[in-house]
Every structure is written in C-alpha cells, then in structure tokens.
Amino acid sequence: MPAYAAGSARLKNGISFVSRLYYVLRRGWKWFAIFLTVTGPGIIVMIADNDAGGITTYAATGAKYGYGLLWFLVILGPVAYVIQEMTVRLGAVTKRGHAEAIFDAFGPFWGWFSLTDLILTDWLTLITEFIGMTAALSIFHVPPILTVIVVSVIMFLMVLQGRYWTWEKIAFLFCLLNLVYIPGAILVHPSVSDIIHSGVIPNFPGGFNNEMFFFLMANIGTTIAPWMIFFQQSSVVDKSLKERDIPWGRLDTAVGAFATVLVAVFIIITTGSVLKGTSVEDAAQASIALMGFNKWIGTFLAIGLFDAGFLGAICISLASSWAFGEVFGWAHSLNNKIREAPWFYGSYLILVGTAGAVVLLPGAPLVLITLFVQVIATTLLPAAMVFLILLLNDKERMGEYRNTRLQNALSVTVVIVIVALSTMYAVTALFPNLLK
Amino acid sequence: MMKRIREINRRYAGHHVTMTPAVKVALLLLRIYLLALVGILVVKFVLIVSGK
Numbered sequence: 001m002p003a004y005a006a007g008s009a010r011l012k013n014g015i016s017f018v019s020r021l022y023y024v025l026r027r028g029w030k031w032f033a034i035f036l037t038v039t040g041p042g043i044i045v046m047i048a049d050n051d052a053g054g055i056t057t058y059a060a061t062g063a064k065y066g067y068g069l070l071w072f073l074v075i076l077g078p079v080a081y082v083i084q085e086m087t088v089r090l091g092a093v094t095k096r097g098h099a100e101a102i103f104d105a106f107g108p109f110w111g112w113f114s115l116t117d118l119i120l121t122d123w124l125t126l127i128t129e130f131i132g133m134t135a136a137l138s139i140f141h142v143p144p145i146l147t148v149i150v151v152s153v154i155m156f157l158m159v160l161q162g163r164y165w166t167w168e169k170i171a172f173l174f175c176l177l178n179l180v181y182i183p184g185a186i187l188v189h190p191s192v193s194d195i196i197h198s199g200v201i202p203n204f205p206g207g208f209n210n211e212m213f214f215f216l217m218a219n220i221g222t223t224i225a226p227w228m229i230f231f232q233q234s235s236v237v238d239k240s241l242k243e244r245d246i247p248w249g250r251l252d253t254a255v256g257a258f259a260t261v262l263v264a265v266f267i268i269i270t271t272g273s274v275l276k277g278t279s280v281e282d283a284a285q286a287s288i289a290l291m292g293f294n295k296w297i298g299t300f301l302a303i304g305l306f307d308a309g310f311l312g313a314i315c316i317s318l319a320s321s322w323a324f325g326e327v328f329g330w331a332h333s334l335n336n337k338i339r340e341a342p343w344f345y346g347s348y349l350i351l352v353g354t355a356g357a358v359v360l361l362p363g364a365p366l367v368l369i370t371l372f373v374q375v376i377a378t379t380l381l382p383a384a385m386v387f388l389i390l391l392l393n394d395k396e397r398m399g400e401y402r403n404t405r406l407q408n409a410l411s412v413t414v415v416i417v418i419v420a421l422s423t424m425y426a427v428t429a430l431f432p433n434l435l436k
Numbered sequence: 437m438m439k440r441i442r443e444i445n446r447r448y449a450g451h452h453v454t455m456t457p458a459v460k461v462a463l464l465l466l467r468i469y470l471l472a473l474v475g476i477l478v479v480k481f482v483l484i485v486s487g488k
Contacts, residue, residue: 103444103448104448104452105451105452105453106451106453106463107448107449107450107451108444108445108448108449110463111444111448113470327444328440328444329444382466382469382470383466383470386462386463386466389462390453390459390462391453393458394453394454395454396454397453419469423469423473426473427476430476430477430480431480
C-alpha cells in the first residue's frame with residue numbers, strides 16, 4: 001500500500017473514532033439530562049428516609065455493635081427498593097396518589113382508616129423530626145424556639161414558591177448535605193480491613209439475643225415507613241410522570257436506595273470506630289461524644305442530624321397534605337398558587353405549626369410520642385403495603401404494568417417479613433420485658 | 437365538613453378493585469391483624485391505667 005493511502009486510512013480511522021466518541025458522549029449526556037429531569041421522588045424519599053429517628057438508630061447500632069451489622073443495612077437497600085418501585089408504577093399508571101387509590105379501590109372504610117392513620121403517624125413523626133432538629137441545633141447553642149420558627153418558615157416558603165420543580169431541586173440540595181456523614185467517617189480513619197472482616201460477612205456480634213433482635217427491628221423500622229409509600233406515589237403524580245418514565249423512575253429509586261444505605265453505612269462506621277461499646281440514646285448525644293474525639297466529626301454528625309430531620313419533615317408534611325387534597329378533592333399540587341389551593345397549603349401549615357408547637361411545650365411527653373410513632377406506624381404499614389400489592393395485581397387498573405410473578409414473590413416475601421418483624425418491634429416497644 | 441365526608445363516602449362507595457379470592461383473603465387477614473393489634477393496645481392501656 002502506498003504511504004499516502006496508509007495515512008489516509010489512519011486519518012479516516014481517527015475521524016471515525018472521534019465521531020464515535022462524540023456520538024457516545026452526546027448520547028450519554030442526553031440520557032443523563034433525561035435522568036436529571038425525571039429523577040427526584042425516588043432519591044428524595046430514600047434519603048429523607050434517613051430521618052432524625054433513623055440517624056439515632058444508626059448511631060446507636062454503630063456504638064453498640066461496631067461494624068458488625070453493616071451487612072444487614074446493605075440488605076435493607078434492595079428491600080426498600082422493592083416496595084418503593086411499586087409506588088412509581090402505580091402513580092405513573094393510575095395518576096392517583098396512594099390515599100385516593102385506596103379509597104377508589106377498597107371503599108371508604110379502608111380509605112378513612114388509611115387516611116386517619118397516615119395523618120396521625122405523620123404528625124407524630126413530624127414531632128420527632130422537630131425534636132431531632134432542635135436537639136442538633138442546641139449543640140450550637142441555638143434556642144429550640146428559634147429553630148422551630150425558622151424551620152417552619154423555610155418549610156412554608158419552600159412550598160409557597162409555586163413550582164414542584166423548584167421544591168424538588170431545593171430538596172435535592174438538602175439531600176446532598178446528607179452526604180456530610182462521609183467526610184465525618186473518613187476523618188475517623190477507619191480500618192478498611194476491619195470493616196470488610198467484620199461488616200461484610202453476615203454475623204450477629206455477641207450472638208442473636210433479644211437486644212440484637214431489637215436493633216435489627218429498629219433498623220428495619222427506619223428503612224421502611226408508611227409515609228414513604230404515600231409520599232413517592234403522590235410525588236410521581238405531582239411530577240406528572242408517565243408510563244414511559246417508569247424505567248427512569250426505577251433508576252431514580254435505585255440510586256436513592258443506594259444513597260440511603262451509603263449514608264447509613266458511613267454513620268455506623270463513624271460511631272462504630274469511635275464510640276464502640278458505649279450506649280447511645282440519641283444522635284445529638286452521639287454528636288457531643290464525637291466532638292470530644294474530633295470537633296469536626298461531631299459537628300458533621302450534628303449538621304447531618306439537623307438535615308435529616310429537615311428532610312424528613314418536608315417530605316412527611318407534604319405526604320399528608322397531598323393525601324388530604326386527593327381525598328377531599330382539593331387542588332393539591334405544588335404547581336398551584338396559594339389562592340388556587342388554600343386547603344392544601346392550609347393543612348400543610350397546620351400540620352407543621354402544631355408539630356413544632358408541641359416540641360416547645362414545657363413538659364410535653366416527647367419520649368412517649370417517640371414510642372407511639374413506632375406503634376401507630378405498625379398499624380398503618382401492613383395495610384399500606386398490602387393495598388400496594390393488591391393494587392399492583394389489579395389487571396384492569398395496571399394492565400401490562402401489573403406485578404409479574406417474580407415481583408409478587410419478592411414483594412410478598414418482603415411484606416410478610418416486615419409485617420412480622422415490625423409487629424414484634426411494636427409489641428416489644430409496648431412490653432419491653434416480654435422477651436427478657 | 438360532614439356534608440363533604442358524606443359526598444366522599446358516596447363517591448367511593450363499594451370496591452372498584454377486582455375481588456378475586458386472593459384479594460378477599462388478604463383483606464380478611466388484614467382485618468384480623470388490625471383487630472389483634474388494637475387488642476394489644478387496649479391491654480397496654482388497661483395496664484397503664486391500673487398502674488401495673
């Protein structure tokens with residue numbers, strides 16, 4: 001072959017490579033842009049799932065068992081995905097929130113039961129989020145009354161701006177702040193070989209006893225909560241996701257499940273490295289203890305606790321207001337202005353205002369409220385999950401998007417295990433000496 | 437408010453899901469489960485009130 005022909009072939013190959021690379025990058029960017037547009041409900045609900053109560057549970061788990069239960073949290077990620085993925089399909093296909101879907105499918109009895117239980121559970125959980133936020137900022141000498149007022153105003157401004165898209169992007173910023181636990185964990189210089197050795201292989205440090213069982217159930221309870229089902233389905237509807245967006249919704253949920261496990265793992269690594277063997281009652285106490293070791297690590301945990309409470313609060317209060325709006329037929333979209341949806345925003349304001357006020361009441365039974373949240377949530381969780389599976393199997397409603405046999409096998413197994421364990425958790429919370 | 441609730445009850449009256457045997461069994465089990473849970477709560481309440 002003459003030299004000029006070989007050069008020409010190389011040039012052609014070079015151009016071909018550049019054009020292929022350009023095509024691949026452009027396609028990748030287009031896919032990423034679509035993902036950014038569709039993503040939201042899954043990531044937000046999953047990260048908000050690591051709320052103030054969740055952070056306390058993870059901090060206490062690390063302090064008690066070190067890295068020993070990391071493997072268990074890794075399992076809980078897919079479990080949460082299996083449940084939440086169904087809400088994406090149900091919302092995208094029926095264009096209805098979970099509360100309205102229950103009313104429509106199962107009648108007023110189950111509808112009112114679910115709505116009342118949801119509102120009560122959400123309100124009590126909202127109080128626990130305010131407890132977490134005030135406790136976190138008290139570490140920085142911020143008075144609880146100031147925390148409650150400022151947080152309530154920010155929460156209200158977030159929904160009042162009149163666009164779902166904007167609310168979602170602001171929520172994303174708080175989700176990013178939740179990653180503050182990662183530098184905290186890196187600062188403790190954990191031993192990677194110890195993490196792999198004691199955290200990856202399933203084991204029960206100290207044997208499978210009552211205390212271990214209680215911790216396992218507490219971790220499950222923080223991973224799957226009834227409000228998550230209602231929130232994500234309503235969110236998918238408010239975002240106007242269509243059937244064609246379901247694969248993206250699945251990816252969104254999977255990324256969220258990964259992120260929630262990642263955050264939980266890093267919290268356990270932090271407290272498991274520094275506080276192992278100590279008893280942690282709440283995350284604020286863990287933050288103060290960590291500050292004694294390294295000021296920044298404790299600070300990161302406190303900031304993370306505030307952020308977790310805030311994320312939980314914004315999602316829980318919205319889940320309730322959406323549910324109210326769906327059932328009562330009020331305008332209930334974040335795209336509505338306040339004059340277009342006064343009841344929707346009014347119910348949101350009442351929920352947030354009263355929950356915040358309870359925390360400020362002198363002598364309020366905050367410990368009893370925290371206990372009650374676990375019990376009341378247990379009455380709603382099985383109902384919400386059973387309705388979810390039944391609706392996902394309704395051929396007339398779901399058509400080609402109904403559950404496959406594999407999805408049913410997975411979801412039914414998950415529901416049975418969670419219902420059994422969460423029931424035992426509630427019973428042991430009510431009767432602590434029962435298993436001793 | 438009561439008028440609105442009655443209207444909601446009318447609008448959603450009856451089941452609109454296909455009532456297969458599996459659905460019926462699931463709803464029955466759910467009723468039994470919730471009744472049992474309410475029973476446990478009542479026991480706890482009685483124990484608290486009686487100071488035990």
